[in-house]
Amino acid sequence: MGEVLRAESVLLLRRQNAADMQSLALWLRSQMGEKERLLVSYLLGELSEEEQVRVEDHAFTDPSYLAEIEAAEADLIDTYVRGELPPDSLPGFERRFLRSPSRRSKLELAQALARVVVESKSPPR
16 A cells, blocks of 8 residues: 555655656746747757758857857757756757757757766865
């Protein structure tokens, strides 16, 4: 009986965590400006081909816009490493965003830095 209750509690907790993550994802997106949402959608491969071409054309002609894309890319990597990327964004991140060897290298560096931070906060043995 206790095993069944624990299993049901775990299942309920998982459902609640999924609902909380979806709520967090909606809240995070609501806090972004229109341009930030566009850039994140671009990086995750969520834009139509026409919108994607528009973003790329703008990046080629405006160095400051390219810098904004690079900043959005860094923020996206950091969000993923912290485990805060909304579940509905994971497939796009893992399939589209990480397709680039350069982005995978940046992710590996961010993960290594995160491990160093965690280890530096751990008490010495």
